[in-house]
Amino acid sequence: MSTFPPASGRHPASDVVPLSLCARAPRVPADRLVAEMVPPPRFDSVRFDTYVPDPNQPSQTEAVTVLSAFAAGLGGGAHSSGSGGQGGPRRWFGRKPAEPAGPRGVYLDGGYGVGKTHLLASLWHATPAAPEVKAFGTFVELTNLVGALGFQETVRTLGGHRLLCIDEFELDDPGDTVLVSTLLGKLVDAGVALAATSNTLPGKLGEGRFASVDFLREIQGLASRFRSLRIDGDDYRHRGLPEAPPPYSEEQVTKTAYATEGASLDDFPALLGHLATVHPSRYGALTEGLRAVCLTDVRAVPDQSTALRLVVLADRLYDREVPVLASGLPFDRLFSDEMLNGGYRKKYFRAISRLTALARDAKRLVAQ
CATH class of the missing domain: 3.40.50 (Rossmann fold)
Structure with a gap:
């Protein structure tokens, strides 16, 4: 049992009362969930040029090059609401946007601490579009959004975006995975570009090589639309x-x-x-x-x-x-x-x- 003052009390040597x-x-509210789908504070200022590749892992440098080109390719006016790219959710009732050349999604495959989230946030920042038409969130946050808005409203809200970044895509819940896979199919049909990460499993030599196979299998019909980028390396948090x-x-x-x-x-x-x-x-x-x-x-x-x-x-x-x-x-x-x-x-x-x-x-x- 603690002998120290509770958080609601005041320490005799301090004027600070801790929170609890x-x-x-x-x-x-649901609208706040949508508005907050941006890179979190830790990754607010990251960019491709602040990513420090491990010189012993050429795949890290290659990932920066490929993602920079992917971001640049998302420029232009495929999605336009007549408001210069600014403003709220887009609705699409007219002709389906022309499909861009090359893959419409990228998947960052790698272990813990190789900088996948840094690179994903850098892609969000580098994409030449207003923040209102770019979304960034974890897999859990995306499923929570569907729960708050409903499936069709989530499709309508995100369908006007140019880019959706999904961090920590989870492959261990079949129900949620099918839900998100179906959602991504609808968004790709609306012209939204996708980017995702997930962690490989530690402890077995070569086990991580199957992560991209698992991901592409779970997103079913979208697999051909993704380019998988393997990012090797050690956990930078402890390197x-x-x-x-x-x-x-x-x-x-x-x-x-x-x-x-x-x-x-x-x-x-x-x-x-x-x-x-x-x-x-x-x-x-x-x-x-x-x-x-x-x-x-x-x-x-x-x-x-x-x-x-x-x-x-x-x-x-x-x-x-x-x-x-x-x-x-x-x-x-x-x-x-x-x-x-x-x-x-x-x-x-x-x-x-x-x-x-x-x-x-x-x-x-x-x-x-």
Whole structure:
């Protein structure tokens, strides 16, 4: 049991009162879900020329070249609403746009931390079109959008876009995969260009080579419209960097929360329970405005449903560059061996990688 002041109290040595994720219950209207389909803050300023290819991995340099040309090819007026490319959703009642030469989609195939999201966001930024006709989101965010708007309204809303970028395309839920595959078919028919990433699975030599085969199989009739780009390399989040700091003491975490304006302070088991009451589509809003997340009593996640919710929260914190300071177990012990060897293992490895990076970012807060 903690002997430190709760987040609603005031630390005797500080005027800062930490926030609490457990006290937040955001409501997000559907139109906001559409408006927020842009690269997250972590990738707002990335560009092709800020991507640093590993000199030992020529596929990384090749990917920049191919994607730059793909972006340039999306210019012109195939989609026009008579408003100069500005404004809200487009409706298409007239002649179907002429099909451009070459593939209408690209798929970035590679492991964790090779910069796929950086490249995908750079493609979004480099595409010569107004932000209103470009969309960027994770696979989960796209399925949440369909749930909020309905299938036909999602087709109508995104059908006027020039480009849709889907990060972390998930191949482990057959129902969602069929739903999104059908949606993408409708969007391609409307002239929308597509780009997607997904993570290969770690731990087996050569296993990642099958990721593109799996992806192309799952999107069924669209396979011929995609060009697959293999991006080899090591996880840049840990390439040449020190190991993530070990967990801190509960006293250090609490003191840091009270000394950091905009930090939250929560008991980890209580937070896991609270996540079950908030739809994952709202986790971005849940973390809005936070400058740090401080967690006490981190322990192994008890079940798969809880683990999958934690993965989504880790993604939203990573997107928003929110450092995470924690006491208890290190992040590489969050998930059981059974989880790490099961069907959702790629999500859990991604969460460990991202939380480790955020824990490293939090180190500077303790030193203040």
